[in-house]
Amino acid sequence: MSALLEFRDVSVDYGTSPALIGVSLEIGAGRVVSLLGGNASGKSTTMKTILGVVRPRAGSVWFDGEDITRWSTPRRIRAGIASVPEARRVFPEMTVEDNLLMGAFTRTDRAVRSSLADIYAFFPRLAERRRQLAGSMSGGEQQMLAFGRALMSGPRLICMDEPTMGLAPVIVEQVLAHVAAINRDLGVSVLLVEQNAELALQVADRGYVLRTGEVALHGSSTELLAHPGVREAYLGQGIAPLAAADGIRAVDVEEESP
Template sequence: MSEPLLEFRGVSVDYGPSRALSDVSLTLDAGHVVCLLGGNASGKSTTMKTILGLVRPAAGSVHLDGADITKWSTPRRVQAGLASVPEARRVFPEMTVEDNLLTGAYTRRDRAVRATLDEVYTFFPRLRERRRQLAGTMSGGEQQMLAFGRALMSRPRLICMDEPTMGLAPIVVERVLEHISRISQELGVSVFLVEQNAELALQVADRGYVLRTGEIAVAGTARELLANPGVREAYLGGGGAAGAGDAALDPIALADGIRPGDEPTTRPDPRRAHD
């Protein structure tokens, strides 16, 4: 069996006296899309920050292609193949589309940056058309496309995406999710996706995890999570995203079909959770 591209092994993260993640273990295989679901203050953002090296675990380890990267700096992780698409896109509004794209290659020292730029333009023809346009004058969907292209400029093996559909119109959301599928299927780039629209996220994902106050509550294939009654009630009822922020909805309590191993042996103190 091949080594996972990314693996958390019993990762715990503390913010001072408060515990944000507790003994979290997860895997992501090469070329796959994995989504992370959970309510507010469940630990989703902390998980992504831990992957990118923005926070360090208090316990456990993070592995990339079998190598322990727990103590690696963020730039070293980027050079090793990690990239990110941050929440709210965060393009540089006063810079052109092309200059925004080139910032994504800032860690590269090779001479093939222009070749990669042409590859990104081929993948996203709209960006080529708008390459001289100021990024701040683009629509939200175009800016998200630009954020994807900027991440691809580092030639990543894994892109972490934080709420990529936030604030976008429904028709644009569908296009953004299509882009995520294409990035995985056509380019072979893995995607770790934190997304409030749980139903749509699970439609493009291969596997998913549900966090509850810093612990993995449920894990399985996307199809299994879509069929899980507790997950459906907590995260997919009433339009998907609506339930995700409701702390009163507990997938452990609601699900009838969860395997015994899915439920934490201890219930964490809600006061310690951060996201």
């Protein structure tokens, strides 16, 4: 399947400190890709670079065959890239419906109300709460609202930053089920930045592991789940720094398969 988004040897600095170093990755059309890594590994910088919040020092970002490295954030949103930020960041003093309509702020077409109806059909709970203030909703409901708000822009790719953070385990499973449904039923590609590595890789098709701004591993989710370095660093021990896993190298896991 063709790549919808590509990083080609992307390097990003914050002042004199490198945040990404020659990162290459791709997200296929209709795919879910998980981005893993410890603190300060470059996950948030990768998302900010996709959204145009920060610009690369070197390398390029491509979306649907076009070089978007110098595009503004609004232009990227209009082209089909949306985000679900960490901690949801809904507008607490606005109603559910007004929050959803904020997701369509870059649109100039006349189908916004039709899209709103589609979101309510996809998330019936939001339809029930449309007049409720977003700040009075539960964490799981706010995450659902953040998903709906992102979908209101009509995206082809949604970047999701830690969508299960701070949620109870039973709600985490529901949120990841929503991620899978957005991809499966709506055909939207997803970049999933998630601390729960095991669950994230169960939802994703492929994954990338970042360590201090570089790609340490990449491959199919099945291969990453089975890889001893990933298992040591992430599975069964909480989220430990990737450096704790000896022997991890910047290679495609598929190249190591017999």
